[in-house]
Amino acid sequence: MTSLPVLKLLIAAPRGFCAGVDRAIRIVELALERYGAPVYVRHEIVHNRFVVDALRAKGAVFVEELDEVPDDAPVVFSAHGVPKSVPAEAEARGLHYLDATCPLVSKVHSQAEKLVDAGKHILFVGHGGHPEVIGTFGQVPDGRITLVETLADVETLAPADPDNLAFLTQTTLSVDDTAAIVCALKHRFPAIQGPRGEDICYATSNRQAAVKAIAPLCDAMLVIGAPNSSNSLRLVEAAERAGAKAMLVQRGEDVDFAWLHGVRTLGLTAGASAPEQLVREVVAKLSERYAIEEEQIATAAENMVFKLPRALQAA
Incomplete structure (x- = not known):
């Protein structure tokens, strides 16, 4: 055999x-x-x-x-x-x-309302059409938020009152890309007001940091997640930038063994909306063709828990 x-x-x-x-x-x-x-x-x-x-x-x-x-x-x-x-x-x-x-998205909603109440025009860093962006825009009257998707967008902004601006960001963006856009906004509009804390959520930041730590050690990286999941797509980008070829898969049946040809060390992660069951499913699929030597690389510990709505807490 x-x-x-x-x-x-x-x-x-x-x-x-x-x-x-x-x-x-x-x-x-x-x-x-x-x-x-x-x-x-x-x-x-x-x-x-x-x-x-x-x-x-x-x-x-x-x-x-x-x-x-x-x-x-x-x-x-x-x-x-x-x-x-x-x-x-x-x-x-x-x-x-x-x-x-x-609750971390709700925090951004609250910030948007307070900034508009204070008379600010908001420059919102995010991806057009994403449900989170649509939801945030819908917290304030029309015309009070402008979407900024890229560095190029920063250069074309022409706000009516450049000294009365604020910025917020979608919670599931690339940490590095967002930092570059925020830097450009501050350079163009020195008086711009930022959020008190980071809008990109802890989970997005932690998962990207883990990928950046693992990708240089790998020939390739698989990210488990959905094609409409912003945080999962950002993990693919983070892996590629860190030097590994990367692919998004939704579950075990999507593993492309031809793509894995020649790969001896493979990184594996999952986006924030992908259950651990799918991680094990992908590992099981890989085990059909390989003798797996599995190692977990921990870069952060998470213990965040959010309360349920009052109506369900008794349940």
């Missing part, structure tokens, strides 16, 4: 679920326990097909807009946050809703 080639597998820690994702999924599960199926969820609760399908099997119904929710059904808002108009519409219809917005 031919022995399998050895593959050294360096697994990042921290990886996978963050506290905000844990909380959002638990809210849907507890809502199903308390109210029974169906429980409606506006938008994917988190950007992971495996998670969404598992909740759908338990009785969650995923919709894009509230007009798809029957009048007497409970509805959950996703972890990415929603514009103010969404809970307002839910209240106007008398819908029972639960807000699963990540």
Whole structure:
């Protein structure tokens, strides 16, 4: 019998679920326990097909807009946050809703409101069309926030009052790219006001730091996550910049063994909305072709826990 080639597998820690994702999924599960199926969820609760399908099997119904929710059904808002108009519409219809917005996203929402109340115009660093960006823009009146996606965007900004600006950022961006854009904003607009603390969330920063530590030790890196997951895509970019070829996979069946040809040391991580079950699934898939030597590389410890909404705490 031919022995399998050895593959050294360096697994990042921290990886996978963050506290905000844990909380959002638990809210849907507890809502199903308390109210029974169906429980409606506006938008994917988190950007992971495996998670969404598992909740759908338990009785969650995923919709894009509230007009798809029957009048007497409970509805959950996703972890990415929603514009103010969404809970307002839910209240106007008398819908029972639960807000699963990540508390770190809610913090950005609160900052946006306070800055606009103080008369500031906000320059928001983020990716156009992402649910988190749409939700943040929807916290304040139209015209009070301008989206900044790239360094090139900074050069073309023409604010009416350059001395009365503030900036905020999406929570799931590239730490390095965002730092460069913020530096450019401060250079162009020296009076610009920044947030009190870092807007990019701890989990995004920690997962990128872990990838940066592992990628130089690897021939290639696999990132488990969804193609619409901002934080997962940023992990692929971080690996490539650190010197490893990198690929995004959603689960074990997506592993491309031709792409892995010649790889002797492989890095593995998972985005903040990918469950540990998928990490083990990918390892099992790799084990079909390789003798795996698995090593976990820990770069940070995480113990963050977010409280559930009051309506579900007893459950």
